[in-house]
Amino acid sequence: MFRGLRKTDCEKARGMLSAYVDGHLTSKECEAVESHLKGCEKCRHELESLRATVGILHLMPMISIPRSFALERVEPLRRPRALVVLRAATAICVVLLAFVFISDSINIFEQPPVYIADESSNTMGTFQFPTSDLSGFMEQMDRWLSGSFEGEGTTGTSIPVRQIEYGLLGVVVILGGASTLTYLRARKEGSA
Amino acid sequence: MEETELIQLSKEGDIGSFNRLVEFHERGVYNLAFRMLGDAQAAEDATQETFISAYRALRGFRGGDFRAWLLKIAANKCRDQLRALRRRPIASLDSMEEDGVSLIHAGEPPEDYAIRRELGREIEGGLLSLPPDQRLAVILSDIQGLSYKEIARVTASSIGTVRSRLSRGRARLRDYLLERGELSP
Numbered sequence: 001m002f003r004g005l006r007k008t009d010c011e012k013a014r015g016m017l018s019a020y021v022d023g024h025l026t027s028k029e030c031e032a033v034e035s036h037l038k039g040c041e042k043c044r045h046e047l048e049s050l051r052a053t054v055g056i057l058h059l060m061p062m063i064s065i066p067r068s069f070a071l072e073r074v075e076p077l078r079r080p081r082a083l084v085v086l087r088a089a090t091a092i093c094v095v096l097l098a099f100v101f102i103s104d105s106i107n108i109f110e111q112p113p114v115y116i117a118d119e120s121s122n123t124m125g126t127f128q129f130p131t132s133d134l135s136g137f138m139e140q141m142d143r144w145l146s147g148s149f150e151g152e153g154t155t156g157t158s159i160p161v162r163q164i165e166y167g168l169l170g171v172v173v174i175l176g177g178a179s180t181l182t183y184l185r186a187r188k189e190g191s192a
Numbered sequence: 193m194e195e196t197e198l199i200q201l202s203k204e205g206d207i208g209s210f211n212r213l214v215e216f217h218e219r220g221v222y223n224l225a226f227r228m229l230g231d232a233q234a235a236e237d238a239t240q241e242t243f244i245s246a247y248r249a250l251r252g253f254r255g256g257d258f259r260a261w262l263l264k265i266a267a268n269k270c271r272d273q274l275r276a277l278r279r280r281p282i283a284s285l286d287s288m289e290e291d292g293v294s295l296i297h298a299g300e301p302p303e304d305y306a307i308r309r310e311l312g313r314e315i316e317g318g319l320l321s322l323p324p325d326q327r328l329a330v331i332l333s334d335i336q337g338l339s340y341k342e343i344a345r346v347t348a349s350s351i352g353t354v355r356s357r358l359s360r361g362r363a364r365l366r367d368y369l370l371e372r373g374e375l376s377p
């Protein structure tokens with residue numbers, strides 16, 4: 001029982017000897033270590049050898065440098081070419097996607113604007129997009145989300161808008177992911 | 193000129209001022225790299241890369257301890273070099289002298305030099321046998337003379353971590369030296 005406790009005391013004390021040598025113990029810890037050292041020859045030896053080791057390290061000479069490390073000129077840190085290309089491609093695809101999506105939602109791929117001769121207003125007619133209002137847009141979103149877009153309403157369309165949108169979305173995701181990865185890797189290498 | 197002034201001029205792109213800073217710190221950085229890596233060529237590469245990175249990252253330096261900031265970059269470069277070194281065999285410490293590394297002190301009796309040179313090699317070997325985190329803490333503290341606080345800054349860790357790394361590193365180095373009869377038990 002006593003032995004076990006004593007061993008733990010020694011281990012505790014030894015764990016603190018290094019900081020004790022540097023004067024980095026709290027006064028309480030310091031007292032505990034010192035009172036243990038008084039009664040434990042082994043730990044006193046431990047302290048001596050630790051002090052000797054630190055003393056030897058202090059004697060290690062500074063090595064002279066093999067050459068000057070002055071810089072002649074430093075190239076500004078350039079972004080890797082791949083990153084520039086990927087970013088540009090991603091941007092172009094995002095713009096294309098936005099263009100296609102917005103055009104699609106106001107139906108310019110579907111029917112041309114219809115000139116409606118309004119009989120109640122006797123002279124002037126008005127141009128109307130068939131589904132140019134917000135409800136039309138929402139309707140279209142609903143159909144788009146439910147995936148049943150290839151039904152009525154697109155009958156006049158020969159452009160596969162849906163496929164283009166999905167395709168572009170896929171390309172944006174892939175390019176965006178790739179440029180993010182490239183950026184992160186470049187940052188990891190470039191930063192200190 | 194003061195260091196802060198040189199740093200400011202360097203931030204504005206004046207490489208001459210930056211090279212004054214290099215002159216002032218290159219020995220410390222090279223020594224850290226050499227003790228960490230035990231390989232003159234790798235230490236040279238790590239040192240050069242440290243200053244190139246430092247010059248590029250200087251805008252991010254917001255005042256404070258410039259040496260600690262520089263040594264932090266150096267420690268990272270050493271980690272990169274260690275990874276590269278692991279892929280090829282570690283250079284023998286016998287090549288130290290050939291690499292232009294001189295341990296001799298002026299006016300020292302030759303026999304003292306011989307003993308110290310032998311001891312120096314044992315310490316080199318002992319340091320290299322430590323895990324890199326402990327090795328870095330021991331080098332910064334006991335060879336470069338940094339405080340716990342400075343080491344914590346360089347290694348981006350807490351004072352408590354520094355304390356325990358130093359404790360384990362020194363104890364391990366002591367055991368290494370005892371085994372080789374370099375310390376009287």
Ligand SMILES: [Zn+2]
Nearest residue numbers: 009010040043
């Ligand atoms: Zn004890």
